[in-house]
Amino acid sequence: MGDDGIGIVLGHILKKKGINCIICETDTSLINDILNKYNDIIIVDAVDFNLHPGSTIIIPNFEFNPPYKFHHDIMFYKNTKITLFGIQIDSISINIGISQNLRTNLKNT
16 A cells, blocks of 8 residues: 555544545545535545655645646546645555554654
8 A cells, every 4th residue: 555545544544533534545436426426525645746754735626637746537527626635645665554754643643
């Protein structure tokens, strides 16, 4: 999973705290279904915006196009207000779990 799985990790933490969220992982058809079902969406996911690893960024009215590097191929079918809550990755690699930098930041939240 590596750091690109931080959105999934955070989703499970939010669910344990009683916050209603849907964990989509990489299922773009599920993501598209959700985008068509709701008018306001907050997407929590890994980003690579050249920030300090573990930093967060909130982008209201987010659109999936350059200059943002986003790892999902998402299509929109209606006007959905999307807010991106991005967590800067340390690295993307094939391993189990997230990097120490991101684990440390999760403990501090």
